[in-house]
Amino acid sequence: MEPLASETLGVRSMSVRIGSIVIDPSASLAPRRYGLPPHPVEWEALVDAVKRIVKALERAEVVVITHYHRDHYNPGWLYDNSILDGKTLLIKDYKKNINVSQKIRAYKFLKEIKDLNVKVEIADSREFELGDYKITFSPPLPHGKDEKLGYVLAVQINDILYSSDVQGGPLKEHDWLLERDAKVLLLDGPPLYLRGFEIGREKEFIHSFKGEVVVDHHSARSLDWRERLEVSKAYNDLLGVEEKLLEARRKELYQEKPVEDSWLKMKFREMRELYLPLK
Numbered sequence: 458m459e460p461l462a463s464e465t466l467g468v469r470s471m472s473v474r475i476g477s478i479v480i481d482p483s484a485s486l487a488p489r490r491y492g493l494p495p496h497p498v499e500w501e502a503l504v505d506a507v508k509r510i511v512k513a514l515e516r517a518e519v520v521v522i523t524h525y526h527r528d529h530y531n532p533g534w535l536y537d538n539s540i541l542d543g544k545t546l547l548i549k550d551y552k553k554n555i556n557v558s559q560k561i562r563a564y565k566f567l568k569e570i571k572d573l574n575v576k577v578e579i580a581d582s583r584e585f586e587l588g589d590y591k592i593t594f595s596p597p598l599p600h601g602k603d604e605k606l607g608y609v610l611a612v613q614i615n616d617i618l619y620s621s622d623v624q625g626g627p628l629k630e631h632d633w634l635l636e637r638d639a640k641v642l643l644l645d646g647p648p649l650y651l652r653g654f655e656i657g658r659e660k661e662f663i664h665s666f667k668g669e670v671v672v673d674h675h676s677a678r679s680l681d682w683r684e685r686l687e688v689s690k691a692y693n694d695l696l697g698v699e700e701k702l703l704e705a706r707r708k709e710l711y712q713e714k715p716v717e718d719s720w721l722k723m724k725f726r727e728m729r730e731l732y733l734p735l736k
Contacts, residue, residue, distance in 0.1 A: 458617060458641075460692035461509045464677035467502030467701040469528040471621070471645055471674045472510055473692075475614045477518040478590060481529040481621070482510045487678075487704050488725045496710040497720070499703045500732045507535050507735050514540050519587055521580070522548040523621035524600070524609040525559035525566070532562065533569060534734045542573040547580040547592065549610050554581070554597035556607040580610060590614055595633045601648070602627045616640040624648055624675055625659030632662075640668045646676025646686055650705070660686055671695060680705045 462470035462484040470484035484506040486495040495503075514520065520541060522530045531538055549555070551563035567577070578585070585592040597608035601624030609621040611634055618639040623631045625647030634642060644666075647659040663670055663686060673691045676682040680702060683689065693700045703710065720728075 458695070459513065460673075460695050461513055462506035463673040463692040464675075464702065464704065465673055465691040465693040465700045466506065466696075466698075467499065467703040468506045469674075469678075469704070470506060471529070471619075471643070472506075473619065473643060474513040474517070475617055476590060477516065477588070478521060478592070478614060479510070479513050479517040479519070480521040480612065480614075480619055481523055482514055482520060483527065483529055483531045483535060484510065485528040487707075490704055491708045493707050493711060494721065494723070494725060495728065496703070496707055496714065497716065498710055498714065499707070500728060502701065502703055504732050504735065507733070511536050511540065511735065514544075517544060519545045519547060519590075519592075521592075521612055522546065523612065523619075524549045524607060525551070525555075525562040526622065527562075529621070530562070530566060532566070534729065536735050538566075538570050539573060541570055541575050543575070545576045545578065545587070546570075547578050547585065547594070547612075549608075550579045550581045550597070554608040556605065559607050580612075593637075598623055598630055598633065599628055600624065613637055613639055618642045620644045622675070626662035627657055627659050635662070635665055642666045642668060642670045644670055644672050645674035646672045646682065646688075648675040648678070649682055649685060650675075650678040656685065663688060677702055678704050 459474040461472040462468050468484040472481050486499050580594040582596045583594050593613045595611040600606035600609050600622045612619050616639050671690050672688045
């Protein structure tokens with residue numbers, strides 16, 4: 458198992474490689490945080506993350522897309538989607554249990570890859586046997602507490618569970634994850650950074666899993682996330698590298714490494730064109 462990108466690695470993502478399978482090969486940055494756009498250091502971290510994802514995709518046989526938020530699938534500007542040629546894609550249903558914005562993104566994505574030699578399978582509630590891997594998908598699960606954000610698929614690959622964006626398991630529907638026989642749970646934690654957010658059953662959910670729990674993604678957008686959730690392991694710990702909470706430290710980054718006023722006036726799209734897409 459190789460974590461590829463996440464908040465503890467400096468970007469918004471939960472991408473991971475499990476053998477020849479890559480889950481949610483994408484990453485992004487918050488367009489605004491504390492009233493500030495991404496710092497150049499964050500863009501550099503995004504480039505590094507995309508390079509890791511592309512390297513993993515080059516060796517992958519199977520790609521999983523759990524839903525169509527930009528930090529979980531490539532909207533077309535991170536890297537060239539032709540890299541998916543010859544692979545099997547196991548994807549969230551783009552017609553059922555999906556909100557309008559994600560449906561539009563899914564159709565654009567599928568249109569972009571339609572001429573590639575790609576085998577596309579709708580994965581909702583299904584099981585697949587691919588070589589040494591048994592892959593089991595959940596039914597569509599709510600994206601946290603708010604159904605307006607749509608639905609996601611959790612996935613189990615052999616003994617490893619990947620939650621996608623259940624946001625810490627606030628609803629009974631998310632207990633699908635706790636009912637699985639697995640040794641490791643890769644869990645996106647609750648969005649502690651959102652104004653007015655209060656921890657409910659999420660903390661109990663995290664500590665109810667019988668195996669090893671690795672928490673990252675939404676929770677790691679707050680500096681004190683480990684203390685609040687009482688967790689000790691994230692993607693950076695699996696890799697043995699220092700935690701890099703760049704989004705949570707955005708104000709500090711601007712103080713430590715000031716930028717020219719012209720940078721602050723640039724649009725997110727203009728910033729991204731300086732760094733991406735990677736060819």
